[in-house]
Amino acid sequence: MSATAVPTPAAPAPERPAHRDRNVLRWLAAYTASMVGDSVYYMALSWAAIRTGSPGQAGLVLALGAVPRAVLMLGGGVLADRFGPRRVVIGSDAARCVFILGIAVALLFTTPSLWLLITVALVFGAVDALFLPAVGALPPRITAPGQLARVQGMRGLAARIANVTGAPLGGLAVALGGSAMAFAVAGALFALSLPLLLAVRMIPGPAKSPADGAEGGTAWGELRDGLRHIRRHRVLAPLMLVIAVGELGFVGPLNIGLTLLVQERGWGADGMGWIVAAFGVGAGVSSLLLTVRGRMPRAGLVQSVVLCGGAVAVAGLAYAPSLGLAVLAGVFIGLLAGLSGALTGALLQTAADPAYLGRVTSVATLFSLGVAPLCYPVTGAAVGLWGTGPVFVVSAAVCGTGGVLGLCFKALRRAELPEA
Numbered sequence: 001m002s003a004t005a006v007p008t009p010a011a012p013a014p015e016r017p018a019h020r021d022r023n024v025l026r027w028l029a030a031y032t033a034s035m036v037g038d039s040v041y042y043m044a045l046s047w048a049a050i051r052t053g054s055p056g057q058a059g060l061v062l063a064l065g066a067v068p069r070a071v072l073m074l075g076g077g078v079l080a081d082r083f084g085p086r087r088v089v090i091g092s093d094a095a096r097c098v099f100i101l102g103i104a105v106a107l108l109f110t111t112p113s114l115w116l117l118i119t120v121a122l123v124f125g126a127v128d129a130l131f132l133p134a135v136g137a138l139p140p141r142i143t144a145p146g147q148l149a150r151v152q153g154m155r156g157l158a159a160r161i162a163n164v165t166g167a168p169l170g171g172l173a174v175a176l177g178g179s180a181m182a183f184a185v186a187g188a189l190f191a192l193s194l195p196l197l198l199a200v201r202m203i204p205g206p207a208k209s210p211a212d213g214a215e216g217g218t219a220w221g222e223l224r225d226g227l228r229h230i231r232r233h234r235v236l237a238p239l240m241l242v243i244a245v246g247e248l249g250f251v252g253p254l255n256i257g258l259t260l261l262v263q264e265r266g267w268g269a270d271g272m273g274w275i276v277a278a279f280g281v282g283a284g285v286s287s288l289l290l291t292v293r294g295r296m297p298r299a300g301l302v303q304s305v306v307l308c309g310g311a312v313a314v315a316g317l318a319y320a321p322s323l324g325l326a327v328l329a330g331v332f333i334g335l336l337a338g339l340s341g342a343l344t345g346a347l348l349q350t351a352a353d354p355a356y357l358g359r360v361t362s363v364a365t366l367f368s369l370g371v372a373p374l375c376y377p378v379t380g381a382a383v384g385l386w387g388t389g390p391v392f393v394v395s396a397a398v399c400g401t402g403g404v405l406g407l408c409f410k411a412l413r414r415a416e417l418p419e420a
Contacts, residue, residue, distance in 0.1 A: 018147040018154060019291065023201050027142050030196035031135065032158040034093060037189030039166025039276075040173065041100060044182030045121060046259050047174055047269055048112045057114060059256045059380025065121030065128075070371055072129035077137075077362025078222050079130060085137040085358060090197050092131035093190055099123055101187035107180035132369060136345075136361030140354050141202045149346045149417045153290030156342040160284030160334065167276035171269040226359025235300070235351045236360065238409035242402045243344060243364050246307055247372040249398025250337065252379035253314055253391065254279070260380065261388045267323050274323070278330030283338025290342050300415030303343040304406030310337030311400035318392035340403075346417055 018024045045065075049058035080088050103120055110116075139151045173182040230236045253261075262272040289296075296302060313332040320326035344364075352360040382391045406412055 016144070016147075018143050018150045021143060021147075024143050024147075024151060024154070026196050027138065027200045028154055028158055030193040030200070031155060032161060033189050033193040033196070035159050035162035036166040036169070037096075037100075037186045037193070039162045040170040040182060040189065041124070041186040042255075043167055043170030043273070043276075044174065044179050044186065045117065046255070047170075047182075048179040049114075049117050050259055050263065052112055052114055052117060055256075055260055055380040055384050056377060058259070059376040059378075061114070061117045061121050062256055063374050063376035064118055065125040066369065066371070066374055066376075068122055068126035069129045069132075069369055070366060070374070072126060073133065073362050073366040073369075074223055074226075074359070075219065075362075076130040077133040077226065077359040078219050080134040080137045080358030080362070081222065081226075081355065082219070084202070085134040085141060086197070086200065086202050088130055088134035089138065090194065092127050092134065093193055093197065095127050096124065096131065097187050097190035097194065099127070099187075100183050100190065104180050104184035104187055107178070107183060112179050128369070132365045133358050133362035136348075136365065137358040139349060140357060142200060143203075146418060147294075148349045150291055150294045152346040152349055153287050153292075153294075153342055156287030156338065156345065157284055157291055160280040160287055160338060162280070164277045164280035164284065167273040167280070168270075171273035174269055223359065226356050227363070229353060229356045230360060230363060233351065234411035235347065235415050238406065238412040239344065239347060239351070239415075240363060240367065242304065242307070242406040242412070244367040244371070244402075245405060246340075246399050246402025247368040248375060249311065249395045249400070249402065250314065251368070251372045252375045253317070253395045254333070256376045256379050257383060257388060257392060257395070258317075260383045261318060261326075261392075264388055265323070265326075267326075271323050271326075274327050275317075275330045278327040279334035279338075282331040282334025282336075283341070284334070286335055286339035287342045289339070290346065295346075295417040295419060296343065297416070298414070299343050299347060299417045300406070300412045303340050303347065304403045304413070306336045306343075307340040307403035307406065308400045310335075310340060311396040311403065313337075314399060315393045315396035318389045343417075347415055350418055351415070 046058070046062060049061040052058075076088070106116075139148055139155065143151055169185065170182050173185045177184075230240060258275060259272060262268065262275070265271070310333055313329055313336060317326060317329040317333065320329050348360060348364055349357070379391060379395070
């Protein structure tokens with residue numbers, strides 16, 4: 001009598017590399033279209049604000065867009081974790097599309113006024129408070145854990161491609177059809193991303209944590225749980241400090257400051273587009289490196305060191321004697337600060353508990369896109385008083401302080417990205 005054969009357990013299927021996963025690629029295409037639309041939108045809003053008012057008023061328009069983001073961002077993270085990031089991303093992206101296309105139509109019949117631009121910035125900022133945390137929480141729901149670092153590199157690469165193509169596209173739209181055409185192009189790109197997002201398949205989300213249940217499932221309780229998770233985490237807590245300080249010194253000169261620098265030198269909208277595109281090229285190389293490698297040894301240490309280097313390049317940009325050298329400085333800023341940003345995103349994705357990812361992303365985005373842009377009016381007013389050079393140097397010093405702080409925390413300095 002022969003013994004019954006015992007079946008051998010099947011070996012687990014290998015992870016599909018993110019860059020060969022059609023589901024990830026659909027998400028990447030949607031994200032790229034949306035980011036190009038963002039780039040065109042900010043180019044259109046910044047240029048319209050500069051042409052409509054004084055440097056201080058232009059800074060005010062851009063800063064007011066950050067107010068609803070700052071107020072509503074944490075709530076957006078709670079909604080992403082509660083209802084799922086895909087649903088929130090699709091709804092908010094559709095709202096951005098309809099609103100910006102409506103503004104483009106309105107500008108066909110009227111010239112942009114300061115109050116109209118303020119309204120645009122406020123509404124768009126409010127919708128962004130929902131969109132941005134949900135976008136940050138999507139990657140763990142579309143790919144395997146071992147691919148998260150590579151997906152973050154792909155996400156950074158898409159954002160840099162958006163900078164390379166979006167800024168010149170926005171400048172061309174402004175040159176051909178004014179602000180109305182620029183806003184129309186942005187809205188069309190948001191519309192393009194929607195069917196791609198609808199085609200993305202999701203991995204089942206994580207179960208609710210015990211802390212969520214202890215708070216009774218209320219939005220306020222879930223927010224408190226997310227903040228507690230960050231505060232007690234040995235990597236996330238110092239990383240949030242680095243993000244807050246680094247972005248505070250970075251966004252002013254690279255947004256309103258760059259616009260005023262270009263205006264001061266007489267390089268025009270095309271000149272600003274080339275500098276922003278150069279920044280995108282440098283940062284794209286950094287993201288491509290992370291995409292190809294999948295991880296980087298001693299990621300926490302590298303993140304802080306290259307942030308310091310990027311701060312030095314920011315200071316040098318203000319003293320570039322020609323457009324060509326300013327473009328070269330933009331490449332170095334993108335290369336160093338872009339690598340720091342890509343590693344920051346990868347560390348956030350891999351260190352955070354998946355159940356809290358929307359809330360963790362909302363806190364990081366609150367610092368980078370909600371609080372830091374509030375320095376726009378200060379930057380604009382300071383440039384009006386002292387010129388671009390001193391303001392860029394002071395801002396770079398603040399940015400570099402963020403990198404130094406990262407080196408002071410042992411857990412962050414030794415943080416690593418997981419292997420596939």
